[in-house]
Amino acid sequence: MNETDQRTHPALPKSPTGIEGLDQLTGGGLPQGRPTLLCGSAGCGKTLIAMEFLVRGATQFGEPGVFMAFEERTEELALNFISLGHDLNVLVAQKKLSLDFVRVERSEIEEAGEYDLEGLFIRLGHSIDRIGAKRVVLDTIETLFSGLTNTAILRAELRRLFRWLKDKGVTAIITGERGETSLTRYGLEEYVADCVIMLDHRVSENMSTRRLRIVKYRGSSHGTSEYPFLIDEGGISLLPITSLGLKHVASSERVSSGLPGLDAMMGGPGYYRGSSVLVSGTAGSGKTSLSAHFAAAAAARGERCLWFAFEESASQITRNMRSIGLDLEQAIQQGCLRFHAERPTSGLEMHLVTIHKQVQAFQPRIVIIDPITNFTALGSDAEVTAMLTRLIDFFKQQQITALFTSLTSGGRAEENTEAGVSSLMDVWLLLRDIESGAERNRVLHLLKSRGMAHSNQVREFLLTGHGVELRDVYLGPSGALLTGSARVGLEAQEEAQSLVREQESSGRSRALERKRAAVEAQIAAIRAEFGVEEAELKRGIAQGDARAAMLAGDRVEMGRQRQDDAPAPAATEKLN
Amino acid sequence: MNPTTDSLKTTPAEPVELWELRLYVAGQTPKSLAAFANLKRLCEEHLQERYVLEVIDLLKTPQLAEDDQILAVPTLVRKLPVPIRKIIGDLSNTERVLVGLDLRPRASGGNDGN
Structure with missing residues (x-):
């Protein structure tokens, strides 16, 4: 072309x-x-x-x-x-x-x-x-x-x-x-x-x-x-x-993901503007919550966000997000957030049109599509991939940052399920449930992030009453990931240990102080002793000198008395 | 439709009905000249004294081609009596022209032929 x-x-x-x-x-x-x-x-x-x-x-x-x-x-x-x-x-x-x-x-x-x-x-x-x-x-x-x-x-x-x-x-x-x-x-x-x-x-x-x-x-x-x-x-x-023709201009501006922890994983500021982000994970792994953070962050910056919800109604999402401390209602009232919720029943093409039209009408800077998985019911994998490609292109041309969530079914290898789609994405976040110690806990992987140095570390993904939190995961003694209460247990244990260590070390430093004091006392004693000796020695030296001078004086005196010729003048000169 | 037109033709007791015919041509081509000659002959034979024939050269008045829905030339249009009839060609096939003008009943086989 x-x-x-x-x-x-x-x-x-x-x-x-x-x-x-x-x-x-x-x-x-x-x-x-x-x-x-x-x-x-x-x-x-x-x-x-x-x-x-x-x-x-x-x-x-x-x-x-x-x-x-x-x-x-x-x-x-x-x-x-x-x-x-x-x-x-x-x-x-x-x-x-x-x-x-x-x-x-x-x-x-x-x-x-x-x-x-x-x-x-x-x-x-x-x-x-x-x-x-x-x-x-x-x-x-x-x-x-x-x-x-x-x-x-x-x-x-x-x-x-x-x-x-x-x-x-x-x-x-x-x-x-x-x-x-x-x-x-x-x-x-x-x-x-x-x-x-x-x-x-x-x-x-x-x-x-x-x-x-x-x-x-x-x-x-x-x-x-x-x-x-x-x-x-x-x-x-x-x-x-x-x-x-891939001709869209790539922005180097970054937009926050709404999670400081996630931004940090991407080296600080967040996603590139205009990039496409895929969040995949099993049911209940927190995809929508992650999206909500992104939307809330956009609203806080005063940017418009358009949210296509294919599974939940707008009020259901806002209610649910309130439970993790995110108030989307406010963003909606400010006109920064708009939901377009519908069941995906029409064909892929109609969805494309709908998305196009909504985007043209609302002019958002951020689009959330939650989830894209529902499209797969509407066409073959190839068709869905083609559709998403066009969608992503459209967003990129408009410099819209797009976040897609994708539901992966448990049991399948997460990395495989999105093979067709993930290659189109710039950032791929994977949310996973880890089952251990009779618990399911969420972890977040940053599988891919084009054009930025990013963390290779897994983070634990916590849904708390004040939003999503990312925590470093703990490795147990055997090298296994520790999450949830196991992590909390280990954290407590480590805290206790560190307290003990702290106590131990403060004890040691006190002992050291004592020792230093003792040594210094000893040094002082030795120095005092030496002072005494020194004084005595100096007195001895002085006495010796005086005696020698006296002896010399005596000798001259004696020589004069003996009428000595030869050495007498020299000796006299010297003395004078 | 056929019975009425048939009766029209077969009962000369009807008051004199004026036939308005138009022949559309595009310049003086052999086909248009042939069509005019054939038409003139037919009219004299079947419609003595009760027809008006107008020849329209589309090269001179192209806008009429659209107004009268002309596609092929030569085209003979029977404007009156209604309904409008169209016969295309150089009118060399007299039988078809007469059928087309409803001057002769249609054959049961319809309008196939050739």
Whole structure:
């Protein structure tokens, strides 16, 4: 798809349909100036898609269009489309649209000799020229086959018609009824070779889903899978699976999960804005409570949160959350929280529409879907995954942080059950019950958290009267996880031990003090003793010196008395 | 419906009824010329003095193609008497034209043929 976006195929200009998903799939729209065949069985939305192509062309791309209807009167068409949000009469009055009903009734037409369909050409040409149309829809031209018997003429004329449309340079949609063995009942695909789109309407398990597939698109790459689409008041919504282009901007802003303990596990601030969070766990493991914390935190920040509850009513959830000290009622009154509670009975597509519509209306920054497990009853695993992919993409594009809860049945390996879904998620929290010591206790694992350093530690998950608390889990002597009362027991035990240790250590430090005092006393005694000795020794030294001086003096005296010659002057000098 | 039109045709005692016929063509093509010639002949034969024939060239008045629900050319439209009848082609098959104009009862086989 990207190649076409980057215009590496400049040879093939495209006409955008304005139907977002379809333009994504076709890499920009239908082949410009060429006919496209739109085929499908009755009631699968051919007319609607074709009309949407014209209406959007006229209103969004400045390309007027001609709608030639062979099955519905123009008044009927206008009426049908008003209920889908388009006032065709206004567009007709503005000369942006031309509606022409071609009545083909076999009982009214007698064929007597050679003819051609020049009348149709003139009619179409007149409409095109009158409003300067760039787009044309023929819905459903196969009706001609039921009105006219001479198929040889008809086929020749159809071939001429499609060539003529190309010469006119209009981008055309030709609708066709699905045939038993071929794409269309009368083999229109023979004439329209550029682009063929197939619509399908299937009912499985009482749920109907419309799907679209691009069978062929000459000269362009295109998505080849079947893509579900919806019809509602807003027109067509086709939500192709994201792999065609993951272009949403990733925010580095973080939003708190509402649990400081959980935020800490993710390195502090919480989830990235716009990320998708999966909370899975067995029944009663606290998924809804975790969601409620997230919602309450959002409300506290003044952000809007939209909560899709598929199992409980809004009042039931608010009542239950009050029991753990969370007042959601206030958030609802402030307009920060809205519940949309319904049983999942309609098809997946309808759910998608509902979610889309609710989100568009409320413009939340946070969406909670509780639980997604209920979707699995509505479709196969693959369908559910596809639906969630589209949902997640939608949220990401809107920078909405989404929290999905998922119920895992006990006994199965939790990690396996969500294999299809978990890969789509940015953060995966697993709540688990641990049974030990005749208790079931909840623990929380942070299995995955894209783009952030996160804790690998299991936390015990406590539902208290003032909300959810996360506690470090204890490892018992044998290395087993200790939770609940076992943990409390161990905590108490450890506390007692530490008290003892504290007492012991304070005793020891007192002993040390005493010893230090004793030693210091000893040192003082020794120092005193030494002082005495020192004084005595100094006195001794002084006496010795005095005696020596006296002796020297005596010697000089004696020498002088003996009249000593030689050493006498030196000795005298020295002494002086 | 057939019995009444049949009686219309078979009882000339009825007051003179005006037939209003229109022939839609697109330019002077061999088909349109043939259609006009065939029609003229038929009218003279079956509707002497009680028909009005108008030839409309859609190349000149294309808007009439939509107004009168014209698809194929040549198309002969019987505007009056009601109900409106349409016959397409160069009108070379006289039998079919007469049936189409209710100037002759329909064969039991319906309108298949060829």
